[in-house]
Amino acid sequence: MNSEPPASSASDERELVTRLRSGDNAAWETAVRTQGGRMLAVTRRLLRDDDDAGDAVQDAFISAYKAIDRFEGGSRLSTWLHRIAVNAALMKIRSQKRRPETSIEDLLPDFLEDGHHRDMPRPWKLSAHELLERDETRRTVRDLIDRLPDDYRTVLLLRDIEELDTRETADMLGITPNAAKIRLHRARIALRTLLDRHVMENSAR
Amino acid sequence: MTCQEMVEFLMDFLDDALPAEQSRDFQRHLEICPPCVAYLESYRETIAVGRQVCSGPGAPVPADVPEDLVAAILTATGKA
Numbered sequence: 001m002n003s004e005p006p007a008s009s010a011s012d013e014r015e016l017v018t019r020l021r022s023g024d025n026a027a028w029e030t031a032v033r034t035q036g037g038r039m040l041a042v043t044r045r046l047l048r049d050d051d052d053a054g055d056a057v058q059d060a061f062i063s064a065y066k067a068i069d070r071f072e073g074g075s076r077l078s079t080w081l082h083r084i085a086v087n088a089a090l091m092k093i094r095s096q097k098r099r100p101e102t103s104i105e106d107l108l109p110d111f112l113e114d115g116h117h118r119d120m121p122r123p124w125k126l127s128a129h130e131l132l133e134r135d136e137t138r139r140t141v142r143d144l145i146d147r148l149p150d151d152y153r154t155v156l157l158l159r160d161i162e163e164l165d166t167r168e169t170a171d172m173l174g175i176t177p178n179a180a181k182i183r184l185h186r187a188r189i190a191l192r193t194l195l196d197r198h199v200m201e202n203s204a205r
Numbered sequence: 206m207t208c209q210e211m212v213e214f215l216m217d218f219l220d221d222a223l224p225a226e227q228s229r230d231f232q233r234h235l236e237i238c239p240p241c242v243a244y245l246e247s248y249r250e251t252i253a254v255g256r257q258v259c260s261g262p263g264a265p266v267p268a269d270v271p272e273d274l275v276a277a278i279l280t281a282t283g284k285a
Binding site for chain 2: 028029033036037040041045061065109114115116123124127129131138142156157160161181185188189192195
């Protein structure tokens with residue numbers, strides 16, 4: 001899970017869950033105020049628009065409210081809500097199918113008959129750390145991630161940014177773990193292609 | 206192993222998930238192919254950059270939930 005400090009302790013959360021399950025209104029307001037900020041950060045990472053991110057958090061709390069009786073307490077409340085928020089954001093992404101969408105094939109490297117690269121990969125003169133010291137690169141990288149086709153962008157976001165494991169990612173996307181692995185690899189390859197153009201343009205400076 | 210296969214097996218190699226013989230082939234190829242070394246390094250940097258962009262300094266931080274959103278959520282769940 002993305003490493004932010006928990007808003008409350010485990011025992012605070014257990015007590016809150018008990019109150020939530022009993023339908024305590026004040027408890028729900030506490031849940032929104034103590035957990036909502038982190039959930040909003042999650043949905044903002046996944047969605048591009050602040051309004052969409054807010055809508056997804058609202059959807060997430062509605063889902064949580066409907067499902068609270070089924071929450072067994074096997075994980076922390078914050079973990080459970082994190083998953084629900086991720087799922088709400090994914091559903092929003094799915095409902096916003098972008099047209100036209102770049103084909104992943106256009107972002108994968110080409111190879112010659114003999115298995116050599118058609119375009120020779122060149123070393124990047126800047127490291128990730130050096131690249132990200134420049135603010136414009138941070139914004140650009142986020143834009144580049146958003147240019148990936150949705151099926152690949154979501155896997156990259158869930159695995160590399162939300163740090164869900166392969167199985168959790170596959171479950172959330174309704175695909176097999178093997179399909180999740182392949183998509184992640186292709187998403188990273190595609191992002192590398194886009195970054196390569198950016199790095200090469202900016203290395204001269 | 207061809208350069209094309211190197212790209213295909215790259216993630217498994219970095220995850221230590223290649224069978225021993227394939228892993229050796231992979232390493233031998235790296236010894237003689239600077240473009241594949243460059244590709245591997247840039248793939249690694251791509252992962253690092255992606256992770257840091259969304260969670261490093263300057264990334265979105267948990268915020269207080271705006272009051273209008275709190276109100277909307279509590280209304281929607283009937284808990285206002």
